[in-house]
Amino acid sequence: MAPLIEPAPHEFAANFLFDERGLRPYFATDAVVKEYGGSKRATFDRNGESWTVKLYYQDSNLVHPGAETHSGTLFHLETIREFRVHVESLEDDAGQRKFNAHLTPRWQCQKAEKATGEVVSINTPEGFEEGVNVRVQGSNIRFTEYASLLQQAFLAVGINRTYFRSPHEYSNVQDAARYVRLEKSESGPIHARDGPLVQLGHLLESDRQGYRKLVQQDDDQQGNNLPGYYHTVTLGPERIREAWPGHEVPKEFKHYYARHAATLPESDPLAHPKLEVAYQVSRWDSKIGVSQQELSELEQELDEALLSVLNDAEISLLSSAGGPYRSDSYFKAEVSERDCDIIGLDLTAIKSRQESVVVRYLAGTNGLSPVEWDALETLVADGGCVSPKDIAATTGNHVESVRRALRRIDDLVQRKYGEVALRSSYIAELVYEAVEEARESTRRAVELGARALDSAERGIDERTSAWLAWASRYCEDVRDTRSARMEIRLGAVKNSREIYRTLNQGYRLWCDAKQDETRFRSAQVVFEVNGRINRSDTWRYLE
Incomplete structure (x- = not known):
């Protein structure tokens, strides 16, 4: 546990499905709306906070099932309606701590009529015979609070809350975001050209699998120039796992300002930008349920990713007077004891993996063949996608020789539909440097990842020997270069107490040496707890 800035919840959307009582929640809601002439208002208190509720209805395009549903439930309603429950905090001056719940009935073989008159089937998953779907969309409320607020809102308007007590396993989260608001003068390192958002899009740019998208917009909709106005990077699960081992949820990282921020005074919180991390449900085939555990784990993963970006931009994870954070109606710029292990975004490791691919080919024992060199020189000079025929025509080599050469350097290039390009912008930079040097020398002498433990075996003193013995016994690996942050890999550990004990022992031996x-x-310490890879700063475990 460590004191860290506490992000605030922002947008949230989820489908809460309930089938324990079949269509009773729907019939009960219909009865209340009719009894009160189309709508009903109420209030309730929860944890000392007052909330207002409004229940009302809307027309539906669902096709009437007839006298009974597919499952045999009698259906006496002449008209099918859908219902809305609007819930809003009475103690929120900004009026944005609220949600709207849309209740619709669900049964097998359900149909709907489009505006064109076409009748279409509605997909109701197997294992869900009939019940209700409550689509919740809200903001500025903790993810884990929606279920309880939903129950109390229905109870306040006279509907049995137990109808909404046990969400079906098919319930799912559609949107969830956490954010911090930063002082305008402090947020530049996040969206800078060498900042974490650009690096994430740049280093993870051209793998054959996975999704990545980078957007950089510095002008608002009125044409005002506002650096960092709307900068985002979106990563699918594969890219997320590469940057954050142990994470899997696809995410969008967004640095952005309010629409009219450029015209607001500095004293207005909305004149300062947000850094937000949001779950991207459309970027994978899996789902996140709505149980308290799943929602807590989602919040944890979003926070860890958000803190990683802040940490990589060298923005303090502690709040203090004068910055770097700016409080608003929902983000309080306060710290709390957080159990966030992954707070150090190590893009150096990603760089090293891509560098190792280049080094393997360009500084290997046998080096590259002349045709392979010709192909790389052409790709670097072209700067885009070319075909093997283009390379053959440019270099004077036979096209089949070019194709064979490209297959041999498969890790460096991406081939698709007769086109070939270097796999990422970062690899392109490394290859360009190598090609330039190769014009003067037939071999590159490249040294990467020189380790602290890779010292001469002769002439080391007793204290250094003790440090090496400790590292050999307790570490899977120690990586230490002059140009990169030291990394200590402990491997699997039982708990944080073991990490404290091990690192403090190693630290004493390091100082003795x-x-x-x-x-x-x-340094960054990497360890595994219960099968999950974690990264943190070493100093957090030192006495």
Whole structure:
């Protein structure tokens, strides 16, 4: 546990399905609406906060099932309606702590009529005979609070809350976001050209699988230039796992301002940008349910990713007077004790993996063949996608020789439908540097990832030997280069107590060996707990 800035909830949407009592929740809601002439208002209190509720109806395009549903339930209603429950905090001056719930009936073999008159079937999953779907859309409410608020809202307008007590396993989250608001003067490193948003899109750019999208817009809709106005990067599960081992939820990272921020005074919180991380349901085939555990884990993963981006931009994860955070109606710019293990976004590791691919080919024992060199030179010079025939025509090699050469350097290039390109912009930069050097030398002498433990075996003193013995016993690996952050890989551990004990012992031996104390304290420690890979800063575990 460590004191860290506490992000605030923003948008949320989910489908809460209920089938324990069949269509009774729907019939009960219909009865209340009719009794009160089309709508009913009420209030309730929860945890000292007052809320207002309005129940009302809307027309429906569902086709009437007839005398009974597919499951045999008698259906006495002449007209099918759908219902809305609007819930809003009475103690929120900004009026944005609220949600709207849309209740619709569901049964097998259900149909709907489009505006064109076409009748279509509605997909009701197997295992859900009949019941209701309550589509919730809200903002500025903790994800785990919606279920309880929904029950109390229905109870307030006279509907049995137990109808909405046990969501079906097919219930699912559609949208969820957490954010912090930053001082305008502090947020530049996030959306800068070398900042984490650009790096995530740049380093993870051209893999053959996975999704990634980078958007950078610095002008608002009125044409005012506002750096960082709308910068986003969206990553699918594969890309997320590469940047955050142990994470899997697809996410959008967004640095953005309010629409009219450029015209607002500095004293207005909306003149300052948000950094937000949002779940992207459309970017995978899996789902997140609405149980308290699943919602808590989703919140945890979003927060860890958000804190990682802040940390990578070297923005303090603690709040203080004068910055770097700006409070608003929902984000309080306060710290809390957080159990967030992954707070150090290590894009260096991604760089190293891509560098290792380049080095393997360009600095290997046998080096590249002349045809392979010709192909790479053409790709670097072209800067885009070309065909093997184009490369053959440019270099004077036979097209089949070019194709064979491209297959041999498969990790460096991406081939698709007769086109070939370098796999990422970062790999392109490395290849370009190698090609330039290769014009003067037939071999690159590249040294990557020189380890702290890879020192000469002769002439080390007793204290250094003790440090090496500790590292050999307790670490899977130690990576230490002058140009990168030191990384200590502990492997599987039982709990945080073991991490404290191990790192403090290693730190004492490191200092005894007259090594740079700051290097160890600023290192990143990587460890596995219950099968989950975690990353954190070493100093958090030192006495």
